[in-house]
Every structure is written in structure tokens, then in C-alpha cells.
Amino acid sequence: MKKYYTVKTPEEICKLLGVSKSLAPKIKFRSELTLAIGHFLEKNNMTHLQAAKKAEVGRTVITAVVNGDIKKISTDRLLDIALSLGIKTQLKVA
Secondary structure, eight states: OOOOOOOOSHHHHHHHHTOOGGGHHHHHHHHHHHHHHHHHHHHTTOOHHHHHHHHTSOHHHHHHHHTTOOTTSOHHHHHHHHHHHTOOOOOOOO
16 A cells, blocks of 8 residues: 655655755755646646647646656756746746
């Protein structure tokens, strides 16, 4: 039987996975990009195929992003997809 865990923060994800908490900002950024892409498609009634054509990626890439299956998709590619769709992004360095 599979165990399921509930986490609320990127830091909790790091702890659960046994990785450095220094990865938390990267996890948060990737998660926010993924969610933004999914929300954009839903808000604009855009199909995965339409989004794929606009972002110049395969439909299966968009489907993977919408389903949260991004382990094989780089942060750069997520950012490129978001920008191609017209999603405004902002990265702050403090």
C-alpha cells in the first residue's frame, strides 16, 4: 500500500524527501510556474494542443505540466512555456 503525505510548504517537502532546505526556493518557483500555466489554460479555455502550438512544445509536455508531472521538465522550459503563453513572471533577488 502506498503512503500519502500532506505538506504545505516547500520546506516541508524538502524535509520529507530528506534533501537540503536550500532547495525550497527552487521547488516553490517550479510549483508556482506549473500552477500558473494550468490556471492560464483554464482561465482562457485553452486546450493542451492550442497551448502546445503557442509554446512550440509537444502536447504531451503541456499535459505533463498541467498534471504536475514536471520531474523531466527543466525550470528553463517551464519558464519558456509560461512566457510563450503570455504569462508575466517576476523573480526578485534579495
